[in-house]
Amino acid sequence: MAEKCPACGSCGMPMEKPEDFALGDVTRPYCRHCTDARGELLPFDKVLETNVRFYVESQGVTPAAADAMARAMLADMPAWRGRH
Amino acid sequence: MQPATRQEQKVVTRDRLVNAAMALFARNGIAGTTTAEVAKSVRMSHGVVFLHFPTRDELVIAVIDEFGRRLSAEFRQAFERDLGLRAVLQAHLRVLAELEPFYARLVTEAPMLPPKVRSTLMLLHAAVSYELFQALERERKAGRARKIDRALLFNTWIGLVHHYLVNRDLFATGDSVIAEKGDSLVNHFMALVKP
Numbered sequence: 001m002a003e004k005c006p007a008c009g010s011c012g013m014p015m016e017k018p019e020d021f022a023l024g025d026v027t028r029p030y031c032r033h034c035t036d037a038r039g040e041l042l043p044f045d046k047v048l049e050t051n052v053r054f055y056v057e058s059q060g061v062t063p064a065a066a067d068a069m070a071r072a073m074l075a076d077m078p079a080w081r082g083r084h
Numbered sequence: 085m086q087p088a089t090r091q092e093q094k095v096v097t098r099d100r101l102v103n104a105a106m107a108l109f110a111r112n113g114i115a116g117t118t119t120a121e122v123a124k125s126v127r128m129s130h131g132v133v134f135l136h137f138p139t140r141d142e143l144v145i146a147v148i149d150e151f152g153r154r155l156s157a158e159f160r161q162a163f164e165r166d167l168g169l170r171a172v173l174q175a176h177l178r179v180l181a182e183l184e185p186f187y188a189r190l191v192t193e194a195p196m197l198p199p200k201v202r203s204t205l206m207l208l209h210a211a212v213s214y215e216l217f218q219a220l221e222r223e224r225k226a227g228r229a230r231k232i233d234r235a236l237l238f239n240t241w242i243g244l245v246h247h248y249l250v251n252r253d254l255f256a257t258g259d260s261v262i263a264e265k266g267d268s269l270v271n272h273f274m275a276l277v278k279p
Contacts, residue, residue: 014156058209073203
């Protein structure tokens with residue numbers, strides 16, 4: 001098995017390098033994309049928006065499809081589990 | 085060597101389940117494999133699988149994540165040697181070849197998979213798209229490639245590769261279509277991006 005690295009508890013992004021973590025701190029549970037300048041987790045809508053944009057820009061899917069896919073992915077993440 | 089702690093034992097068990105699932109998904113398809121069959125193939129109780137993966141979707145996602153980890157490691161190694169687009173394409177194909185039977189099933193069944201699983205695959209594709217585009221931009225700045233839209237760059241590459249994978253029985257004489265056709269796909273793609 002390949003060596004495992006932690007994944008962001010909000011979006012699931014693998015965090016391999018210190019700069020991938022919030023504030024460059026490897027003890028933080030979330031990545032730099034899902035947190036603000038103080039290292040705090042961003043609101044769900046902001047995280048969703050970032051993920052939707054990521055899917056649209058990388059693969060050219062429609063915003064509606066990207067939204068559905070991103071919601072399905074985020075729903076089970078530790079940061080958002082149980083959120084209605 | 086026996087694992088020293090319960091936590092290490094847990095990791096070993098999880099890895100065995102992921103590997104067993106990958107093999108069964110490759111052979112029988114993702115929709116055609118049950119968690120009970122995965123348990124049976126490694127002589128574990130169904131309860132053990134359930135403890136690690138409460139649903140089959142969780143198991144499928146764990147297998148895709150394993151694929152993602154290998155891909156990420158391969159890209160990292162490729163970058164230590166060469167930052168070119170060809171090296172990125174070859175690194176991508178090396179991982180696909182390693183996991184080809186599973187990956188071919190995955191892309192064949194992808195439109196029918198639950199959104200959560202499909203989204204995991206899309207996240208992986210987004211990472212490949214990012215690496216391809218970064219490499220293309222470096223080639224472009226060096227005058228070796230033309231400007232191409234990021235999504236179209238990725239979709240052109242993945243469309244080509246997936247077509248060969250989904251129809252691998254038509255394109256390969258042996259077990260691996262990537263081993264047989266990979267070099268020609270890379271050469272063709274490199275020719276397409278030339279200025």
